[in-house]
Amino acid sequence: MIKDTIKIAEEFSRYPAGRFDTDGPYSGEKFRREFLVPAMQEKKKICIDLDGVRGYGSSFLEEAFGGLVRVGFSAEDIFSLMTFHSSDPSLVIEIRDYIEHA
């Protein structure tokens, strides 16, 4: 069952890194496949909590969130279903930018 909030640090990893599965065990591709795509397919409204992670790489963020558009979800659908929470506003701006320009 998909929760209302996905806390990346608790449910995925405090050390997410890399774009593809070949780049490491906690890649953006894996996060997208295991958390984001199922939520989008269920059309469930979710909040992605970005706090608690020991630093994000843009390659992870781009593949996880920008990759959603490349696998067939529209930016409008993503924004209507997903909200982002972070104490660092630049992370939310970055994710939105990757979704808009994927």
Add this chain to the structure above:
Amino acid sequence: MSTPDSTTNLSAYAPIVTWLIVIIGWLVVNNQNNNRESRKELRTRIDCLRNQIEGVEAQAIKYHTSVHDENLGLKIKLSIERIANDVNILGISLSNNFSFLVFQFRKSITLNNFDSHEHTILNADNELIQNIASAIQSLTIEIEKAYGNKYHVPWYKKLRNKD
């Protein structure tokens, strides 16, 4: 023309006026001292932040121009996160553009050739390295601009901005 009575009345107020001048003078000087100390404190914090940013720049150049080093990559991500947080609690009003510049800073270092099994050793004149320098320059200029706007604006312009 003052009568003897009115002169007596005025002289009765003289000590009060003197004390008022002393108190107002003390308040002005105290306020100026506090402002000077706050300015020095903020300058120190900004200098420290700039050192951190320059440190990340050096680490990022080393990361991209050497063989893949996972620990260095992790250090860079942590430092970027720390800088983003420090900037948010700096105590100066930053423009809306500022979060965008932090994003560009992170992106310039960690979007390509980062945390990748296909890590390539880049030349120092590679476009990616140039982009890092450019993103860092934009970020530091914005911080200095915000500092300048807080302390180096003439008082009459501050009053005009309040209107």
